[in-house]
Amino acid sequence: MLLPVTGAFVVHVRDGQAGVVTGHHDSRLTVTWTDQRSTRTARQDVRCGLQVGQTVQDVPRTLRPSLGEGQVLELRDLGGREQVLVDFWEAAERQWLPWENLRPVWSAQAMFQHGVCPPDGYAERFRLRQLALALQHWHRTTGALAQVDVDPLPHQIHLVHRILSSGNLNWLIADDVGLGKTIEVGLLLTALRQRGLRRFLMVVPAGLTRQWQTELRERFGIREAVIYGRDFDISDPAQWPLYTVVIGSMDRFKHERHLEILRESGRWDMVVFDEAHRLSRSLYGLSYTTSERYHLAATLRSMTENVLLLSGTPHQGRLDRFEALLELLRPGPEWRERIQQLRMEPQMLSGMVIRNRKADVTDAQGTFIFKGKVTRSVSAPQGPEEAAFDRALRRYLRSGYDASKRGGKGNLAIGFVMTIYRKLAASSVAAIQKALERRLQRLRNELAETLLSEDTADQDLFVEDEETVTGGATEFFGGETEMLQGLIELATQLRRNDTKVRAFIGTLVTAILQLNPDERVLIFTEYRSTQDYLVEALQHLAPDRVDVINGSQTLEQRTAAIDHFEGTGQFLVSTEAGGEGFNLQRRCHILVNYDLPWNPMRLVQRVGRLYRYGQQLPVVVFNLNVQGSLDDEILSQMYGRLEAVAAVMADVSEEYREGLQEDIVGELAGFLDVEQILAEAQAHTPQRTEARIEEALRRAREAAEQQNDFLRHSSGFDPGALRGELPVGEQHLEAFVEGMFAQLGVTISSRLYQGRVWDIKLSQALQDQLRLNQNQRVTFDRPLARSARALLLDGNSKLLMALFEEAGAYEFGGQVARTDLPGSQVLCSMLRWQDDRGRPLRDRYLALLRRDSGVESNPEEFGAWLLSPATDQPGAPSPDEAAWPAFEATLHDLLGVGASDELHPAGFSVTGVGSGGRGSH
Incomplete structure (x- = not known):
């Protein structure tokens, strides 16, 4: 028979007398009875003496961890064995256990109600016990101890707390760009992992997979985060359990071959979709048109109970698409019916959507953290060489577009190539020249065919090498070869006297450096060839102080370039693909857009590299354009009007705040289809194009206002939301560690780096328990952990976890x-x-x-x-x-x-x- 643990309560089966087991000898028990007699008693002569309501402690007989303390809820006899149902508080579970494994203990409530007089030393141990509980709860509800250096902002802590306290893990996060959505998700995942959730699937745009992996690994210590299709592939579905945190491209997963494999991956604790507005389902008449991405989302929804959607523009000016996203959060016919009544019941969004605005968020002291943004346009005059090249290029493009209208799949692709060439020309003469030269090489059979399809254009990857597009080996139209030769010659002449480069170097950069010779400048362009062109020009001005980042580099190369830029560098030239995921606000506040992207959201994302938390100065943005260039002037006009409309909308808002204009720019950009305007511009007068811009902005404004009408009912940052919680922070962590060191005989021999790094000597017990040497260096600061080579006391620290365990033990008092x-x-x-x-x-x-x-x-x-x-x-x-x-x-x-x-x-x-x-x- 199973012997009860020392300290167990027993009752004698014959006379009903109660006692406590104080020892064992062979198969006999030593029991101290209520009359203070101690006897040796056969195991079969005693039974369970526990009663409902008693507090007990689980004492495992194996190497499994203890379930801790709990309260007896019920007793039963099953198969001749007595068992006890215990509500374990720390483990947050109820279990039927053999009574022999349970030792009665005095709970704090029982001590309180019986007036127990505490012994000496209990005051400090009371403080440390409560500190341990408060800190662990702080970590569970905010993930704050995951990485002390993350320094979560109040709105990020509020978001995690709002989700975890709601009782529902299905939410749409609609924060503005630059508010740290990856930090919010990282904090949430860390808190969920504390609650026992393990399997997470992140479905993100292809260009962001590496960024997500880096954030989860470096900031939150989630080292098991791997990228599907890059770090691993699945051929046998039985391999899926090997991977608990998986990141994958939505455009990879949506294809049937990968989707079929994904269907075999089993249940996920949570699926996260970044840029969820790409999951589109549209209502036409009485039927739905579902995209492959939405089909993917619906498939994954059936494989998880919890879905998190991230999108700064979830509405997109289409109520049907917004409702489709909400149905992913709340599936089923009952909720579909409710969601279709959204116009009548918009308040339902408060339990489904969280939205934080840049203009609203503050730091821990309540100070608004965004300092504003200024945009200036810099125009380069069109010289004779530019004018000649521009006229010749327009003739070439017109001939290409005419050819594309003659029908046939191949001819339709010609129009796509022409549009790419227009984008390249608006970027730089170097970019368009390279593309034209490659096209000519292709016609001379000197180059393999490279032609981007329209399907490729719909992918997530930024195309920074579009100058490599060549098309087929036959002419798009008669006389194309001769026209290309003439264009290339004109481009060569233009590069000797490029007024756009002169305006950039001689006017803009020179003026910036005159104000501050050490000013750092971030320069964005869409294309690699333009990047090379600018680097060559800047190297003459600032040798060895020019860095580049682009999509062809490894993560390590890009990180090294940014480190040099923020250290001894001065100019960083980036493509969209290179800059995505990197935040540069610490040392730079000036941005130059050498070219303007056709997609306005790309411009917002560029600005978001600097206009984000941690930026101490107003962000200054310079947009370059060439006078007389059709596409340049349209883009410049459109972006200027965009800023003006946003300023008007911010000014008339009843809730006007500093920074609201930038929020509205981001909203409007999400609803603008500039590409369509530019596509039609070739055939329209400037007046008609201007009217189209105004019409597009009007529709974008209506869509943004409609989105705001709904999203104002969502949950948002409330500075007073956490007012009812016990105020706990990093200073409490330091106080706890220092207090526990004193209790456990750990000596702090020196305090370095203004007290942020401690040299300590561990007690022998901790050395043996943690298998650490006596002399250790510890810190609460992640950057110092690296530079001072110290152990970081965060949520992954064995030492900190041991201190928590010791403070929570019953024996600690x-x-x-x-x-x-x-x-x-x-x-x-x-x-x-x-x-x-x-x-x-x-x-x-x-x-x-x-x-x-x-x-x-x-x-x-x-x-x-x-x-x-x-x-x-x-x-x-x-x-x-x-x-x-x-x-x-x-x-x-x-x-x-x-x-x-x-x-x-x-x-x-x-x-x-x-x-x-x-x-x-």
């Missing part, structure tokens, strides 16, 4: 205390909520401070009290049992307030009680 508190009495508790299946969804750490005026929840004074060592007050009164009814009523009230249709109260546990405060006023 501190369940009750008499000490100098900010009130007459404090009761600390953990509240819990569950879903309708009994699964834990939310918990909340709570400190209730008793004053003469009543009971106060999570007061700031208690958070401040936790920062300093506590001392015992032996003469102070013990915890007053008479206060329990008021405390209990408050706990039940707060459980009710925190409940919803999806969150149901699951109980509370008292974690500590302190008395003997400084006063009760």
Whole structure:
């Protein structure tokens, strides 16, 4: 028979006398009975002595971790064995266990109600026990300890807390560009991993897979994040369980071959879709047209209970598409019917959508973090060489477009090539010259065919080498070869006297450097050939101070280039593909757009590299264009009008704030189809093109206003949302570690780097437990962890986890205390909520401070009290049992307030009680 653990409660089967097991000898037990007699008793003569309501501790007989402490809920006899149902608080689960594995312990509540007088030393241990619980709860609800150096902003912490406290993990995050969506998701995933969720699938644009992997690995320590199709491939579906955090391109996954493999991947704890507006489903008449991407999303929705959608423009001016995204969050006929009534019930969005605006967010001190943005247009005069080349190029393009209209699939592709050539010409003479030369080589059979299809244009990858597009080996139209030869000759002449480069170097860059010779400048272009052209020009001005990043480089090469730029460099020339995912606001606030992208969202994303959290100066943006160049002038006019319309919309807003204009620029850009305007410009007068721009902006404004009408009902950053939580931060982490070091005999021998790095000597017990040497260097600062070669005390630290475990152990003590508190009495508790299946969804750490005026929840004074060592007050009164009814009523009230249709109260546990405060006023 199974022998009960030492300390177990037993009852004698014959006389019913109760006792405690104090030892074992062979198959016999040593039991101390209630009359203080100790006898040796046969195992078969005793049975379980536990009662419902008792607090017990799980004592495993194997190497499995203990489930901790819990409360006995029920007893049963099954197959001749006695078992106990225990609600384990820390593990947040209920389990039937053999009673022999359970040891009764005094809970903090029992000590409180029985007036137990705490021994010396319990005051400091009470403080450290509560600090451990508060810090671990802070980590679970915000992911804050995942990476101390992330320094989460209030809106990011609020977003994670809003999701985790809602009881539902299906949300659309509609934050503006530059507010740190990857940090928000990283914090959320870290918190979910604390709750036992393990399998996450990230479905993102192809150009962002590496960025997501880097963010998750470097910022959040999620080293198992791998990219499907790059880091691994699946041939046997049985291999899927090997991968728990997978990142994949939505345009790879949507193809049937990959989708079929994905169907065999099993259940996912959460699926995240970045740029979710690409998951389009449109309503035409009474039927839906579903894109392959939306089909992918619907397939994955059936493989998970939790979906997270990320999109700055979820509405897109189309209510049907917005509703389609909401149906991914809330599938099923009942919700489809509700969502179709969105116009009548927009308030439902508060439980489905979170939206943060740049103009709203603040730092921890409540200061608005965005300093504004200024945009200036710099025009280069069109010289004779530019005018001659521009006229010849227009004739070539017109001939190509005419050829494309003659029908046939091959001819349609000609129009696509012509559009690419127009983009290249608007970028630089170097870019278009390279493309024309390659086209001529192809016609002379000197080059393999490279022709981008329209399908390719729909992919996520930025095309920075479009000058390599050549088309077939036959002429697009008669006389094309001769026309190409003439164009190339004109381009060669133009490069000797390029007024756009002169305006860039001689006017703009020179003026910037005259104001500040050490000013760093970020320059964006769409194409590699333009990038090479600019680097050559800048090297003459600033040798060895020019860096480049583009899509052909490895992550390490791009990182090295940025490090040099922010260190001793001065100019960084980037393509879209190179700059995506890199944030450069620390050392730079000036951006030059050498060319203007045809997609306005690309421009917003460029600006977002600098206009983001951490930028200490107003961002200054210079847009270059050439006077007289048709496409350049259209783009310049369109972007100028875009800024003007946004300024008007911001000015008339009832909620005008500094920075709102930039938010609106981003909104409008998401609704503008500039490519269509430029495609039609060849056949229209300038007046007609200007009218088309105004019409497009009018439609974009209507779409943006319609989107705002809906999204104003979504959840957003509320500076007071966390006011009811106990204020806990990094200073509490330092106070906890220092206090635990003192308890465990760890010596802090020196404090370096203004006290941010500690040299310590571990106790022998910790050395053996953690298999570490005695001398260690630790820090709470991630950059210092690298530069000072110190152990980082974050959520991945074995040392910090050991300190938490020690402080939470029953043997550590501190369940009750008499000490100098900010009130007459404090009761600390953990509240819990569950879903309708009994699964834990939310918990909340709570400190209730008793004053003469009543009971106060999570007061700031208690958070401040936790920062300093506590001392015992032996003469102070013990915890007053008479206060329990008021405390209990408050706990039940707060459980009710925190409940919803999806969150149901699951109980509370008292974690500590302190008395003997400084006063009760």
